[in-house]
Amino acid sequence: MPAPTRALLLIGPLLLFLALVYVLPFLGILRWSVTLPEPGLEQYRAALTDPLVRSVLWRTLRICAIVTVLSVVLAYIVALIWVRGSPVQRLVVELCILIPFWISVLTRAFGWLALLSNRGIVNGWLQATGLTSDPLTMVRNEFGVVVGMVHFLIPFAVFPLASAMRSVDERVLMAARGMGASRARVFWQVFLPMTRAGVIGAALVVFVFALGFFVTPAILGGGRSVMVAELIYLRIFQSPNWGLGAAISVLLMLAVGAMLAALLRQARPGGGS
Structure with missing residues (x-):
């Protein structure tokens, strides 16, 4: 049996499952959007014209932009310590990254509610x-929403950042230091552009996740x-x-699809050039 045929047989059940649980429901939603009520x-x-919907869309984009900036900046610091820190620092960071994945988003949201409410800690x-x-x-x-979303999304931003940092050629950094550049200049002009x-x-990744947040907000x-x-949810x-x-x-869905297309284009070799 040819290799492509074997691969198709192996991946076929997964593709069928994804079509049943994602594509068919989406087609139903698409049909509703052009048939209900007329x-x-x-x-x-x-x-696109209703003032309430436009205000919610604008608020969503604003919150997602703020959350994306804060999450990436904080995740960059975490990833930097994870990749270039001491063994003890790396262990602590790994625990801080992995433990949140064991806690549900609902539990974390109520935890922040207990911390930040008027009678909170x-x-x-x-x-x-x-x-x-x-x-x-x-x-x-919006402050509470941003805090909860940033807390949830930082681990998801750490992984692509850590992967990019691990691919940095140490010889380039050593060459920059050897030419007299300070640590700060090496970071801003060499390390940061390379990541x-x-x-x-x-x-x-963070922006796409943030667009669909429901429980935390x-x-x-x-x-x-x-x-x-x-x-x-309210309209349905x-x-x-x-x-x-x-x-x-x-x-x-179209907005998320456009974001994912941009992500895949960026992930291709030479996509960022």
Whole structure:
């Protein structure tokens, strides 16, 4: 049996499974978007012109951009310690990266709620030490949503960054140091540009994940910082407007698909040049 045929037989069940659980439901959502409540593209026009939907989309893009920048910057520091730190530092970083994967997103969101709420641990400590007289509002707003999302997404940004850092040729760094460049100059002008592909990959991964966040914004936003995934849930389950919810879902899928295409293009050899 030819090798391509064997490969197709091995991967065929997986492709069939993915088609059944992803492609068919998406086709159903696509059909809803152009048939409910009446056939046509009216729901797409509403999704792009309705003030409420546009404000949610703008809020989602703004929060995702902030989360992406913060996550990549913090993940870069973590990855740098993981790749170039001492053995003890590497072990600690590995534990900090792996342990969050064992904790569900729901548990982490409620954990941040317990920490940041008006009667939470952080506000209790601030008031007990006299740093603040009144509790700070750190949840049920965009601040709490950003904190929870950044905490969840940092580990996902670390892996592409660490991979890019491990591919850096140490001889280039040694040559720069040998020519008299300071450590700071070597980092900013040599090391950071050489890890550019990892930074772009990490940013795309984080942004794509952030676009579809639902649990964390719903809990830490408290209904006051609604993002697009929560809006879709509200349109499907709480207000009977399945067509609009389906149209927003399709637009979100198209945005994610464009991001993934950019990520795959960046991942190809020479894609970042």
